[in-house]
Amino acid sequence: MTPAAILTDIEGTTSSIAFVHEVLFPYSRVRLEDYVAAHAGEPEVAAILAAVRAEAAEPGLDTDGCIALLAEWHDADRKVAPLKALQGLIWASGYADGALQGHIYADAAEGLKRWHGRGIPLYVYSSGSVAAQKLIFGHTAYGDLTPLFACFFDTAMGGKKEAASYTSIAAAIGVSPGSILFLSDVEAELTAAASAGLMVTLLARDGAPAASPYPVAEDFRTILPEGVSA
Template identity: 80%
Template sequence: MTPRAILTDIEGTTSSIAFVHEVLFPYSRARLADYVAQRAADPGVAAILDQVRAEAGAPLDLAGCTALLTEWHDADRKIAPLKSLQGLIWAEGYAAGELQGHVYADAVEGLRRWHARGIALHVYSSGSVAAQKLIFGHTAYGDLTPLFSGYFDTAVGGKKEAGSYAAIARAIGVAPAEILFLSDVEAELAAAAAAGLGVTLLARDGLPAASPYPVAESFDTILPAEAIA
């Protein structure tokens, strides 16, 4: 059965894990302290700092907020104020041409193929929605954001929680059984499958010895053109 919607992860699925960890994270880490110091009075950054204080449960000063954000960054915490700040820093990098979103060529072809067949495409990643749009909006293949109908981050829930996928299905108005979720993480696929979604494991570094889920090494073999009615 051809799904009505495809929900895709980013890291290790549409895009290289190395891009996030070796390009994006070092970029924001190197600029975090100066960015906060220079823009602390900007409404968007001030709101982020208020969120940091709320998370800390303490009236931290600017130095305290910066130190905590840095600690979260180094620990790769999936926490909203950090993700929002990273998104702002990356936005400047993309706008300046210092960053370019990485998307695999086969992923671009697959996304375009499915979109052309009328399958609604959505993203679900631990990165913020703003960061997701930046990656797909600034690629070597141009702006890919018109291909997508919607984006979800951990505001909807954790990626290893079945309830998150049920909530996404409700939000996009498609029955879980008519959604295909793509990820390189089996625990995420288990949660999606528990919510009733179809799933496929992306194994870009080679096929695993065994997996309880359908496996693909690229987007080329997932709903190829001849298989879509």
């Protein structure tokens, strides 16, 4: 059957893992200190600094201390909300001035457009913030792809390796879990999604694994190709 909705991961699925780790992360890291120092008095950054103090349970931490902690979290790739929010602001600046362009595989752009054209609602679920997701899809070589998606989800819904997260997303979408197809390059995420009742497909862009308990696709071209139902 054709799924009632398609939910996709980003890294390793629609986009290169290298783009995030070799382009986005270094871009935000090298600009972190100067960006916070220059914008500390602005409401968005002031709110981030307040969130850093709350996360660290250090209400008296000054701006330099917050910057040092944010840099430490960045280097450790901590998935904490204030760091994600700051990265999003820095990346937004980079996208706006043309220094950054979101990486999307050609087959992913084509597949997303194909499914959208068939009337299948599309959703994103990534560990990156919703704001960062929209930046990646909003500034691509194929134009602004954000209108293709009905909604974006991040780990505010829960961890990607937790079945309850997918149950919550299904409830938010408003369709039964068994009617949703989830795409990811991480088997542990597929296991969690399958445990919640979702249909799943493993993206294996570097070649199919020797064995997988899940359907495998090397790119989007073979997933619901034109004229073929799931």
